Amino acid sequence: METVPQIHFDNTEVAFSYKSDKELKKANFIFSLVNNPWVSGIATGLAKAGLTLRLPVKGLIRSTVFSHFCGGETIDQSDRTIQTLNRFHVGAILDFSAEGAHDEDGFDHTTEEILKTIEKAKNNPAIPFTVFKSTGLVTMALLEKVQSGVPLTQEEKEAFQHFHDRVERICARAFENQVPVMIDAEDSWIQNPIDEVAREMMRKYNQKQVIVFNTFQMYRKDMPDNLRNAFHDAAMHNYFLGVKMVRGAYMEKEADRAQKMGYENPIWPNKQATDDAFNKSLAFCLDNKQRISLVCGSHNEYSNQYLAILMEKHSLKNNDNRIWFAQLLGMSDNISFNLAKAGYNVAKYVPYGPVELVMPYLIRRAEENTSVAGQSSRELTLIRKEIARRKSK
Secondary structure (H helix, E strand, C coil), X not given: CCCCCCCCCCCHHHHCCCCCHHHHHHHHHHHHHHCCHHHHHHHHHHHHHHHHCCCCCHHHXXXXXXXXXXXXXXXXXXXXXXXXXXXXXXXXXXXXXXXXXXXXXXXXXXXXXXXXXXXXXXXXXXXXXXXXXXXXXXXXXXXXXXXXXXXXCHHHHHHHHHHHHHHHHHHHHHHHHCCCEEECCCCHHHHHHHHHHHHHHHHHHCCCCCCEEEEEECCECCHHHHHHHHHHHHHHCCCCEEEEEECCCCHHHHHHHHHHHCCCCCXXXXXXXXXXXXXXXXXXXXXXXXXXEEEEECCCHHHHHHHHHHHHHCCCCCCCCCEEEEEECCCCHXXXXXXXXXCCCEEEEEEECCHHHHHHHHHHHHHHHHHCCCHHHHHXXXXXXXXXXXXXX
């Protein structure tokens, strides 16, 4: 009979041990807001309008959703969050989440900021990973043109080379400082060139251990095959494969574009199919653990429990350095902190950046919690359970 590791994701005392009563009440307010799609839509609309019109709303945003989901406006302001997580054996994945760079100067600035996160993480066990989005380093339009196979102008060729050079600088610095770096996934119509650059970086920098991780969005129908192909490439070229596995973040966009442009939706037709692909791919990674290091980026309780079971089946210690569990700051604390308490490797994405530039990230979090069935109500139930527990003490 299969043994189930003793992890209980409904232990709210452990889940919210790092939050004060005041912070817990704030979390209750935020998730009450996003739990109501109508109210959430109005609130995010007003916040966007307020920032655009330069109304004095930044302080309100900073003290509510921003402080809940982000580490701070700068790396140094994120220190408090990093240290708090570390006290509970949860690592921080520093993520410069400012969006809005559109030119070479903006892309260079973002590159410099990502390099700073690597310097910050150097010899710092509280920051086990850093991460970046390719669209912070190059325009989406150029990536789309590269993927479509349309010939590039000389200027575009140079711009794409600059993108390649920026990724190379980041991965080289990560390698030099022995800081693993994750390349985030993007929309399917710009992902191929990102995968190609990621593969090149892994061939170069993952010869002895995993420094570069690529991200696999398992809600895509082609992703289990992509994962297998990535593994075969690693085996063929004798390097270690870094896999960050997520379900996916752009479902509505993907479906809308497929419909508009008349091609088959690349996303699985239902949640069950996505869940099956995700969990089977976890098993694939564990079966090939000699060559694959895995970061399981999931807010799904079953998938996290299943990975713990797989680890036990493979006789792996809870803290085997090839396996990490990761969630976003401010979400699924019941998963993160209970896993950490049980001795598993856990890290939280800690986004940071100026409030107005991080706003698109915050809006995505609000939409995600509103649209993912049961996500915000699950968070709310657990938060209220903990508030009641503390009151009854």
